[in-house]
Amino acid sequence: MTVTVSADVIVLDIEGTTSAAGFILGDLYDYARPRLDEVLGRDDDTVRAARADAIAETGLASDATDAEIADALRELMATDVKSTPLKTLQGILWAEGFAAGEITSQFFEDVPPKLHAWHEGRIRLISYSSGSIASQVPWYRHAPQGDLTPLVEDWFDTVNAGPKKDAASYRTIAASVGVAPDRLLFLTDHPDEVAAGLAAGWHVIALDREGEPWHGSDFAAPSVSSFDEIVVSR
Template identity: 80%
Template sequence: MTSLSADVVVLDIEGTTSEAGFILGDLYDYARPRLDEVLGRDDDTVRTARAAAIAETGLDADATDVEVAEALRGLMASDVKSTPLKSLQGIIWAEGFAAGEIHSQFFEDVPPRLRAWHESGIRLAVYSSGSIASQVPWFRHAPQGDLTPLIEDFFDTISAGPKKEAASYERISAALGVAPERALFLTDHPDEVTAARAAGWQVVALDRAGEPWAGSEFGTETVASFDEIELTR
């Protein structure tokens, strides 16, 4: 059991609250064929993401929607954490959740522990490479019930910055109005552990069997389940 005192717990999603394979499988499969249609929409968010995707992938400025979509599918195949890709995926997934065509997945230990921490007065937030537009329905459509009432705020790489940079965690603690040493980040990625610790945060690494970073050298407290974390304020 790892015992800590914190005012705010900030959650990573992939590999931490939820199976990476579910996201890289079911959700990616849902988004992949829908990219072409979304890219053709007359929408400011889409236009911004499209332009950023063209710049990021090195396509010509006059690339067609089909060409941009194919380049983005290439990023998906390599699991590149691309901000414009995440923005477009967020639009697709939000619509899929609303239509009941897709659902989220959480490790069984996560929802009960989140509810217990919330009830004890510990604030909860989310920081994921996935866009906020996809984070919110992910927590709203949990099989264990709507978890969004537990979450105070959501952060992504647009609002906070890259997850492997200490400055991103500094922005989050400032936005939440919490001292860095009173913030706890839960993640499964060694580089994110390093970045959050550099910002003065407490960090616990999730080492869940079968997840992409399982067995890594994390350089911090490590647990296999949220049930192994005892938190007080």
Template identity: 50%
Template sequence: MTVIVLDIEGTTSSTESVHVGLYAYARPRLGPYLDAHRDDPEVRAVLAELGAATTAQAVKVLHGWMDGDVKATPLKTLQGRIWAEGFAAGELTAHFFPDVPPALRAWHAAGHRLAVFSSGSVTSQRPWFANTAYGDLSVLVGHWFDTVNAGPKREPASYARIAQTLGDPADLLFLSDVPAELDAAAAAGWSTTGVRRPGEPNEGTPFGAHPVITTFEELTI
């Protein structure tokens, strides 16, 4: 039995759907969300980490991070909470490449375990998989990892940490469109497969020694 660990952006879903769709949804809502949840301990911790005395100061930093695609934990936390509310309200629907849902269901039915490791917070991962045009895919996923509970995606130690939960690294397979992430997983003893999606940012990036697929239908387990 293989444990298949999935990246999201560029792997299961288009990068544009996150960077354009979700970012555009969250951007104007950051300030109002901070004002409405200032008594929330997690929001207070975010503001303290930002070192911002006012909402305007906090939003300026957060928008700067969004513009630079900075994987900062305070930003990921707030975005995840805002997106979760958007999904719950029916204002957002997650994008998945059409080959992904049937593959996930087939792998799950065959007894393979599924997990997610994304730079997006776990708070945003769950509703992303739960609210799709293909139904609720979150029921197929057993474990969720992000840069907070696992660590940076380009460091082998993060994959070693995940293996402590999922089991023997030799049984773990990581699917990603980012070669540096695959390198880190391989250094931790995992199997890896690069995902080269047409039209995605890493379509022309060399994957080195990693096997490469263009759709999940091509994966042999």
């Protein structure tokens, strides 16, 4: 099935959409999990803010140790809770891991060629993920198919846009990029994100990839199994 949409901007989810969720929940989570204690102890403004937010979010005492906070965050990771302070800390660790060559990213084979084609067709590409921008940029930069960051114009996460299941977040993105809602296309694999994008007046196409967590869901928008089934015109 081919789905055709007229849009000026494509906003891309990552997990389950451009990339396999299992890779992120496996390799990347495994890399960050044992390193949380160390990063929490750093003398850094971003880390200190994330530490305070993690304490508040997990209900720990204000004098909680780094080990206690790390254990609480690992519990959130076990159930894939989309925690902003956790994502901030993971982003720091992943960026360092990518730079050191200790971890790599992964993209479905159908994704990079379409991103290049859309970019060449002057369709603007934007990334919006629950993962922090600090993790999104190296994820695209270290793609096995080559650096994809030159194709992406802007980056959004739950800090500068808001939660992905909230329609207000999509209105924030539309205002930021200066594009009318009906000229924006969101690609995601999550049914609740599909609903939020539609509620904000966007075009939405659901990625229903076999083997991914939300495969076979009842999506409120047209669904495809590959980027090859998406045609976007301006």
